[in-house]
Amino acid sequence: MSEIDDASGGFAERYGSRAEGVWSAPGRVNLIGEHTDYNDGFVLPFAIDRRTAVALGDRDDRVIRVASTIESDAAEVALDALTPDAVDGWAAYPLGVAWAPGEFGAGLSGVGGVDLAIASTVPIGAGLSSSAAIVCAVALALDEHWRLGFDRPTLAKVGRLAENRAAGAPTGIMDQMAALSGEAEHAVFLDCRRLEADLVPLGFEAAGLSLLVIDTRVAHEHAANGYAERRASCEAGARTLGVESLREVRVDDLPRAQALLDDESFRRVRHVVTENRRVLDTVRALREHGPSAIGPFLDASHASLRDDFEVSVPELDLAVATAQANGAIGARMTGGGFGGAAIALMIDPLVPVVAREVAAAFAEQGYREPTVFTVRPSEGARRDL
Structure with a gap:
């Protein structure tokens, strides 16, 4: 049975x-580019072959009901009473x-x-963006059913706003864009400032390569204090450096940043600045040399997340070190961290x-x-039935 x-x-x-139809959206792996999305930077995720599906049926009133195979409790609310503060728990998504x-700008008074019934094969809490899979599947379903006419970048913004305001998760735009824009055998090279997405061939299969996911099963929450603190530190660093976002800071600017910032703030900034550079280098390596050439960038990304951004945990470090010691081309933690x-x-x-x-x-x-x-x-969000 599929989702x-x-x-x-x-x-x-x-x-x-x-149901009148079934729509689905994938989880995602972020190949490289961690904690850069909310800093208007660059990311390189790809949609994966694990998905969340939503079945939808019409009603003759203005109530929305949602149930899930993931959670036993169902939820319902009248559309006229629906606000971000009116929902909580998993149903907030x-x-x-x-x-x-x-x-x-959508007129919802006439819908x-x-x-809705939701089912998923995306692991929860593994850093594979199970939440974005939910919101993007629902967004695509409602857009078609309600005839909203939104393009996919706008649907990504809808999903991000739902996560930020209703669920209280301070996510960037990467997860939603990856879930909506992915294509088989490609990564999504995303400029998070312009919301411009360019598909980059990965070539894993042709090169005889596999990407292994090691889910530590250490639970994490993107809405937890650690994530919010990192984001606030980045924003404060940008203000001190006189820029709108850390996207505008280059590697050559880091000596100046070090002179202006305390040690912790500098290390947070250094991670974002060098991670943006690593994303660009990875895209170039994929296009010019193929996937076998990207290992050093993956390894350096993990070291930066561990030492400068301090979002790794011992289980993640052990997984990465063990993979590296046993012949992996490159390895890193993926997702927001803390598990x-x-x-x-x-x-x-x-x-x-x-x-x-x-x-072992x-x-x-x-x-x-x-x-x-x-x-x-794999492919991004789509209608399945």
Whole structure:
């Protein structure tokens, strides 16, 4: 059973009727470019072959109901009473999406209520953006059903606003753009200031490479204090340097930044500035030399996230070091940090070797057994049924 079947079957079981359609959106792996999106920088994610599906059915009133195979509790609210403060818990994500289009000029007074049923194969809390998969699937479904006519960058903004305001997660725009813009065998090179997305061929399959995800199963929350503190530190650093965002700071500017900032603030700024550079270098390497050439940038990204941005945890560091010691081309933590997953790029025959060695290393340290699986660059949000 796929998430498409689960959503369709869950709808029929919950509401006693057949859904009018099913839409889905993928999780994403961020190949490189961490904590750069909310600094107007560059990122290089790709959509993965694990998805969240939403089945939708029409109603004859203005109530929206949402149920999920992930959570036992359902939620409902009248559209006329729907505000960011009127929803909480997991339902804040889909219900926030129903509220957010009005903030972008959509006239919602004439739309009808809907029933929604959600199912997912995107791991929760692994740094693979299960939340963006939810909001983007719902956004695409409501856009089509309500005939809003939004383009995909606008739908990404709808999803981001729902996460920021309704769910209280201070995310940037990367996750939503990756979920909406992805294509098979490509990464999405995203300029987060201009919201311009360029597809970059990855060439993993042709090069005999796999990307292994090592989910440490250490739970994290993007809305937690650590994430918000890092964002506030970046904004304060930009103000001190007299720029609108850290996007405008170059590697050559770092000596000046070091003279103006305290040590912690400088290290936060240095991560963002050098990470932007690494994204550009990775894109260039992919286009000119192929995926086997990007390993040093992945390794350097993890070191920067660990030492300068300080968002790694011992389990992530162990996963990365073990993958590197067993032949990975490159490895790094992915996602916001404080838990979640690491990724490792390697030749196909090494996948079982690295998986086995990581499990053994975790057991030796007394850590919870990680979940290890490969992902393929896949298609973005779409209608399935």
